[in-house]
Amino acid sequence: MKIKKSITDDLIENGFTRINCNNYELSKTERESFNVFQNYYKSLPPDKFLHLVDPENIHNCYRYRRWGRYSLNPLNLSLKELGHIPYNQSRKYNKNAGDIERDFAPLTEGILNNLFLKSLIINNFKLFPTSNSMMAKIWHVYVHLIKISTDHNGIGKPSPEGIHQDDVDFFSIHLIKKVNCDGGKAIIYNLKEIELERIDLNRPLDSYYVIDSKLMHDVEDIFKRTNIGRAERSILILSFKSFINK
Numbered sequence: 001m002k003i004k005k006s007i008t009d010d011l012i013e014n015g016f017t018r019i020n021c022n023n024y025e026l027s028k029t030e031r032e033s034f035n036v037f038q039n040y041y042k043s044l045p046p047d048k049f050l051h052l053v054d055p056e057n058i059h060n061c062y063r064y065r066r067w068g069r070y071s072l073n074p075l076n077l078s079l080k081e082l083g084h085i086p087y088n089q090s091r092k093y094n095k096n097a098g099d100i101e102r103d104f105a106p107l108t109e110g111i112l113n114n115l116f117l118k119s120l121i122i123n124n125f126k127l128f129p130t131s132n133s134m135m136a137k138i139w140h141v142y143v144h145l146i147k148i149s150t151d152h153n154g155i156g157k158p159s160p161e162g163i164h165q166d167d168v169d170f171f172s173i174h175l176i177k178k179v180n181c182d183g184g185k186a187i188i189y190n191l192k193e194i195e196l197e198r199i200d201l202n203r204p205l206d207s208y209y210v211i212d213s214k215l216m217h218d219v220e221d222i223f224k225r226t227n228i229g230r231a232e233r234s235i236l237i238l239s240f241k242s243f244i245n246k
């Protein structure tokens, strides 16, 4: 995989940036592997903890997801699968579901070994601004496959928790598929919650990258573009978090 846009300076200056899909150059096998990866979203299990962050919609599960983790050695850029554990955010970062172990469905063996996914993680890490001290730390990569799929206008909230941070160093969001969907733009704020930009991801692999500590973010609710069928927005979130020195 080759990412043709250099974004490191932009990230340092603004804390976020976007990359359009045509900047990702995939080999034939990576392209095939991406097609396989897209198909994993057809059978994502429901998010059984959605009611914690969106209590008004307890009878309406519109979010489907899996999650998993790797460790990343920043020096040789190797990935190692970490065993499945429940996802747990601090209450400081997630008022409604923080400090609660949400045991989302795990990544399957096929996903964990997917060539496109591993290649994207490594190439993304190379784009983020990392100091020498950061390179000496232990890094974990959190992988979230998330699909919002709804038959109801406005009842499809990619970010029901509202404006927030993720408590990681860096993250990237990659569109996997969008069907019959209006809204769903990512909204980037500064730390005073003043809006800086809305980012619309339209084609598979349209993406944006964020330094989490510098900004806050949210995502618009999604709406059906036509009355026929459901609105769907599937994304891949890759989060990079460093820990105390090895």
Ligand SMILES: [Fe+2]
Pocket: 164, 165, 166, 217
């Ligand atoms: Fe987030």
